[in-house]
Amino acid sequence: MSMLNLRAGYFAIENPLRVLERWLYRNRYRQTVRINQRKVEVRWSERAERALRQRNRPLIVELRLYFSCVVKKQVLFHGHSKLDTTVVKPGLEMVFQPIASAACEPREFAASYPPGRNLSQGRAACMVPKTVEIDYRRGSWEGSFYY
Numbered sequence: 372m373s374m375l376n377l378r379a380g381y382f383a384i385e386n387p388l389r390v391l392e393r394w395l396y397r398n399r400y401r402q403t404v405r406i407n408q409r410k411v412e413v414r415w416s417e418r419a420e421r422a423l424r425q426r427n428r429p430l431i432v433e434l435r436l437y438f439s440c441v442v443k444k445q446v447l448f449h450g451h452s453k454l455d456t457t458v459v460k461p462g463l464e465m466v467f468q469p470i471a472s473a474a475c476e477p478r479e480f481a482a483s484y485p486p487g488r489n490l491s492q493g494r495a496a497c498m499v500p501k502t503v504e505i506d507y508r509r510g511s512w513e514g515s516f517y518y
Contacts, residue, residue, distance in 0.1 A: 402460055414505070418506060446515060469498060
């Protein structure tokens with residue numbers, strides 16, 4: 372008989388210390404921007420604000436909606452981008468990119484997220500998130516977005 376692994380699935384039970392940390396370091400900074408004619412509320416923490424102030428170059432937050440065998444959300448952080456970005460505030464820029472995978476082989480998808488065609492035209496481009504959250508924790512950027 373196998374045990375149900377509640378930490379690995381969609382219905383995972385979150386670590387209570389992480390919940391407490393999010394409550395103590397909640398996202399105090401907010402800005403609303405427009406991406407593809409839709410409003411997006413961007414929230415970031417005090418830690419992220421401090422890290423942004425220390426940067427010489429803008430931080431590019433790339434929101435990827437990745438269509439393959441399953442739909443995957445990714446938040447990537449870059450120092451520069453060839454894509455057109457939306458300025459959230461000086462030093463913080465954002466880009467939304469829906470992508471269709473070139474392959475649907477589960478191992479390859481999990482390992483490398485194979486690139487495919489950009490879906491920035493059409494219905495997928497309208498699937499812009501409503502809320503984006505950004506944090507800087509233990510020396511690295513973290514982000515998530517919600518619909």
